[in-house]
Amino acid sequence: MPHSDIVIVGSGLAALTVAYHVCESMSVTIITKGSITDGNSYMAQGGVAAVMNAGDSWESHMEDTLQAGAFHNSIDAVEQLVKSGQKEIQELIENGVDFDKDPSRKLLLGKEGAHKHHRIVHAGGDATGKAIMLFLIQKLKNKVTFIEHTMAVHLLKKYGDCIGVIGKDAAGKLAYYTASHTVLATGGCGALFKHTSNHSSLTGDGIGLAYRAGAELADLEFVQFHPTMLSAEGKAAGLISEAVRGEGAVLQNEAGERIMNNVHPYKDLAPRDIVAREIFRRNQRGETVFLNINPVKNFTNRFPTISAMCRKYCIDLEKGLIPVVPGMHFLMGGIVTALNGETAVPHLYAVGEAACTGVHGANRLASNSLLEGLVFGKKLAVHLKSRPIGKKEHPEELAYTDQFLQELPSKREIQSVVTAFLGIERNGPGLKNAYEWFNHFQLKIFSYEKFVKNSTIEQLEILNLLTAGLLISRSALLRIESRGGHYRRDFPEQEESLRGQQIRQSLEGTKIERPHSGVIK
Numbered sequence: 001m002p003h004s005d006i007v008i009v010g011s012g013l014a015a016l017t018v019a020y021h022v023c024e025s026m027s028v029t030i031i032t033k034g035s036i037t038d039g040n041s042y043m044a045q046g047g048v049a050a051v052m053n054a055g056d057s058w059e060s061h062m063e064d065t066l067q068a069g070a071f072h073n074s075i076d077a078v079e080q081l082v083k084s085g086q087k088e089i090q091e092l093i094e095n096g097v098d099f100d101k102d103p104s105r106k107l108l109l110g111k112e113g114a115h116k117h118h119r120i121v122h123a124g125g126d127a128t129g130k131a132i133m134l135f136l137i138q139k140l141k142n143k144v145t146f147i148e149h150t151m152a153v154h155l156l157k158k159y160g161d162c163i164g165v166i167g168k169d170a171a172g173k174l175a176y177y178t179a180s181h182t183v184l185a186t187g188g189c190g191a192l193f194k195h196t197s198n199h200s201s202l203t204g205d206g207i208g209l210a211y212r213a214g215a216e217l218a219d220l221e222f223v224q225f226h227p228t229m230l231s232a233e234g235k236a237a238g239l240i241s242e243a244v245r246g247e248g249a250v251l252q253n254e255a256g257e258r259i260m261n262n263v264h265p266y267k268d269l270a271p272r273d274i275v276a277r278e279i280f281r282r283n284q285r286g287e288t289v290f291l292n293i294n295p296v297k298n299f300t301n302r303f304p305t306i307s308a309m310c311r312k313y314c315i316d317l318e319k320g321l322i323p324v325v326p327g328m329h330f331l332m333g334g335i336v337t338a339l340n341g342e343t344a345v346p347h348l349y350a351v352g353e354a355a356c357t358g359v360h361g362a363n364r365l366a367s368n369s370l371l372e373g374l375v376f377g378k379k380l381a382v383h384l385k386s387r388p389i390g391k392k393e394h395p396e397e398l399a400y401t402d403q404f405l406q407e408l409p410s411k412r413e414i415q416s417v418v419t420a421f422l423g424i425e426r427n428g429p430g431l432k433n434a435y436e437w438f439n440h441f442q443l444k445i446f447s448y449e450k451f452v453k454n455s456t457i458e459q460l461e462i463l464n465l466l467t468a469g470l471l472i473s474r475s476a477l478l479r480i481e482s483r484g485g486h487y488r489r490d491f492p493e494q495e496e497s498l499r500g501q502q503i504r505q506s507l508e509g510t511k512i513e514r515p516h517s518g519v520i521k
């Protein structure tokens, strides 16, 4: 039975950052469902938000993060995030990450939605995630054990402590990986939705694992939709970075009218929830919305990945009109953690999108997620290095049934329900429908462990999607207001009193507690 100091589940930026900062002194095993590069971080286009010039300040980055987050954020988490940006970027540059620069070697800084300043550091034009991931993978070569094509299916516990994880490989074989510390860096749950920018492997596995292990989850009702995904062949075919609008592109209808002009003072660069909702409403009325890229200088040089994708789908870049639809992009909620990554289960940690430190509030600010991976990945690594390494524990055999799972819905059926009732606009009856539909599968959801041995990876993913759907619909039903990524047609207002109080307190510099909604144990 392989044993390491640390087992990390997932191989995105947050996972590799933890490994990078501990691998010289601790043994690390990384278990990932696909290959190392299958995931959202590798596909990340826009960049990393960081305060890199004199005209900008961490206070301004903080204000933008809080405003985008609809003041649902943890002030402490935001402060730590924005104050660390510059140092993280400088360290990456010193260690060899080649961010884009102008001819005088000054960093080129992009702009994205809801940012008051140009502060998005990028690489390869629109291939920032890939550049940082390749750097980290190179650094981790021969220093950590990578177990690819293996799904983490069960968290091992002894006397209440997490002592590792059971993995199931593509051939269906189970293996026990024990560890002193187990880290969930499993990302989000984009596969719940018909239209998503997420990699198809994002099936809410961390939510399922943590929930079944008794960790706390919160803020699951806050789901971010990216406004601009390429609409082609009847699907959301890939992300068109917000950085494109930051370089001057605008949203328009078929008649050429700008759609964001009278919606928000920041127009096309309003917070994502507002832009996504406007496009959604127009799509519902049968309108097609286009991103007009004609104002962008040297589009194909600045955005090579996006240009290649458009060409693949026969979009004529000369005409400059890209049809767009919103798609699920990011889950603000997740496994509740302290700022050092600790969950409610001893020796179990979470980081990155899987975690909920409260840093993103109700709606994440653009390009704060790679920054989150870098900052909170390092903080978790520092914490882990300070912890004693326990002795190897021997787990008990998993109890299982010889029965096979039957009558599971398909991923497509789940996506139809989630897209209809848990999407950009919600309402009470729809949320109740969704909750009841998911609840119908609760016996299977709660018997997950018994099916681990005899089920396929696809079936276990479906059980995780059902778990995530059940918990998200419950959280969304409980929040009877609209805030950030949770918009209810039956309660369109944000609770003014709470928001007003928070703004006042944050302006006064008072430390405030985040209104911790919907903690699910």
Ligand code: SIN
Binding pocket: 044, 045, 046, 047, 240, 241, 242, 243, 329, 365, 366, 367, 368, 369
């Ligand atoms: C984008 O490039 O628009 C996505 C960046 C992000 O999600 O922060």
